[in-house]
Amino acid sequence: TKMFTYDPGFTSTASCESSITFIDGDEGVLLHRGYPIEQLAEHGDFLEVCYLLLYGELPTAAQKKDFDYRVVHHTMVHEQMSRFFTGFRRDAHPMAVMCGCVGALSAFYHDSTDITDPHQRMVASLRMIAKMPTLAAMAYKYHIGQPFVYPKNDLDYASNFLRMCFAVPCEEYVVNPVLARAMDRIFILHADHEQNASTSTVRLAGSSGANPFACIAAGIACLWGPAHGGANEAALNMLTEIGTVDRIPEYIARAKDKNDPFRLMGFGHRVYKNYDPRAKIMQKTAHEVLGELGIKDDPLLDIAIELERIALTDDYFIEKKLYPNVDFYSGITLKALGFPTTMFTVLFALARTVGWIAQWNEMIEDPDQRIGRPRQLYTGAPLREYVPLSKR
Numbered sequence: 078t079k080m081f082t083y084d085p086g087f088t089s090t091a092s093c094e095s096s097i098t099f100i101d102g103d104e105g106v107l108l109h110r111g112y113p114i115e116q117l118a119e120h121g122d123f124l125e126v127c128y129l130l131l132y133g134e135l136p137t138a139a140q141k142k143d144f145d146y147r148v149v150h151h152t153m154v155h156e157q158m159s160r161f162f163t164g165f166r167r168d169a170h171p172m173a174v175m176c177g178c179v180g181a182l183s184a185f186y187h188d189s190t191d192i193t194d195p196h197q198r199m200v201a202s203l204r205m206i207a208k209m210p211t212l213a214a215m216a217y218k219y220h221i222g223q224p225f226v227y228p229k230n231d232l233d234y235a236s237n238f239l240r241m242c243f244a245v246p247c248e249e250y251v252v253n254p255v256l257a258r259a260m261d262r263i264f265i266l267h268a269d270h271e272q273n274a275s276t277s278t279v280r281l282a283g284s285s286g287a288n289p290f291a292c293i294a295a296g297i298a299c300l301w302g303p304a305h306g307g308a309n310e311a312a313l314n315m316l317t318e319i320g321t322v323d324r325i326p327e328y329i330a331r332a333k334d335k336n337d338p339f340r341l342m343g344f345g346h347r348v349y350k351n352y353d354p355r356a357k358i359m360q361k362t363a364h365e366v367l368g369e370l371g372i373k374d375d376p377l378l379d380i381a382i383e384l385e386r387i388a389l390t391d392d393y394f395i396e397k398k399l400y401p402n403v404d405f406y407s408g409i410t411l412k413a414l415g416f417p418t419t420m421f422t423v424l425f426a427l428a429r430t431v432g433w434i435a436q437w438n439e440m441i442e443d444p445d446q447r448i449g450r451p452r453q454l455y456t457g458a459p460l461r462e463y464v465p466l467s468k469r
């Protein structure tokens with residue numbers, strides 16, 4: 078029989094060729110189309126990064142204007158979509174709602190599901206990037222029992238999203254530009270990360286020819302897990318549970334204990350064996366947001382900083398090269414912005430949608446593309462005769 082390479086967790090299998098994102102995990106480097114994440118986060122805006130990921134180059138001013146306009150054109154969702162939301166139990170986790178509602182988009186936008194047509198693929202991509210904030214905000218509003226807020230297209234992407242989340246019909250809502258900039262930066266930091274579990278899921282789903290909306294729904298399902306996108310929610314829950322700085326050693330000891338399944342959430346990464354460059358920017362963003370909101374001492378931030386300090390000087394963490402990842406500081410920032418922990422992974426999904434869709438497009442355009450079909454090493458019973466029920 079033919080033998081296959083056994084590679085659980087795909088730690089040494091390249092599943093594709095890609096020109097979108099480069100990571101050097103040992104050096105802590107992350108580049109999108111060659112541009113360092115630090116520069117994109119500092120100088121760019123999220124839609125510019127979306128353009129870069131989709132088209133491979135930074136847009137000119139005219140291209141940017143046109144792209145922004147095209148995205149804005151698609152921010153509304155079909156009115157009937159609202160019934161999908163209200164069909165869920167009130168206490169449903171917003172990620173459960175997102176899995177269902179994003180999958181449902183395929184039923185509404187048949188006119189952009191012919192994946193052989195590059196124009197339809199781009200329309201589907203823009204639709205997805207434009208509608209995710211609307212859907213995410215709807216999931217939030219339903220979650221807290223407030224009326225849905227329609228998009229306002231003269232606002233930038235992040236401001237529009239914050240308004241859809243936090244405006245109420247009875248009051249004027251003014252977007253705070255510092256907070257909008259922080260939100261935008263959080264989106265940039267999560268936009269793409271090469272062949273992570275959810276992106277590989279999107280590619281695998283797409284390799285069968287499934288429509289892009291269904292593929293993104295598959296990515297959302299994968300992202301939900303606490304080892305992946307769910308880590309931002311888990312990290313903040315952990316900081317809350319630790320509660321006070323003096324209890325940190327107890328949790329460090331638990332993380333090191335082989336017999337305890339507990340892990341420090343927001344620590345460690347399959348690829349980064351150095352400080353996650355996104356975590357540094359996220360930490361800075363956390364300080365900016367807390368500063369703007371006049372939050373002098375956030376006990377959770379104090380715990381996070383002290384936890385990081387202890388972990389980075391501890392032999393266990395040094396030896397295993399465990400550093401804070403993007404999710405370690407994002408929760409503190411998102412909480413300060415006003416989001417409940419249950420929304421954190423939804424925000425990750427919103428931002429990662431562009432990465433998923435860019436990778437999906439790249440795959441469809443790849444002449445070597447075939448259906449993804451891993452093999453296995455069979456370890457079950459050898460051939461045997463069926464035994465009738467009466468004889469067992």
Ligand code: CMC
Pocket residue numbers: 086270273303304305306307308332333339340341342343344345346347348397399402403404
């Ligand atoms: N706390 C304590 N020990 C850890 C941790 C942690 N957070 N992460 C890894 N280790 C240990 C692990 O026990 C193992 O030890 P040993 O070799 O003695 O068995 C060793 O380090 C290697 O871990 P692994 O699970 O084999 O590594 P992996 O590449 O399969 O997993 C990971 C990577 C991110 C799933 C893992 O580090 C983890 O569970 N971290 C916590 C969850 C988290 O923060 N996830 C967010 C990832 S970044 C955002 C994203 O892209 O989704």
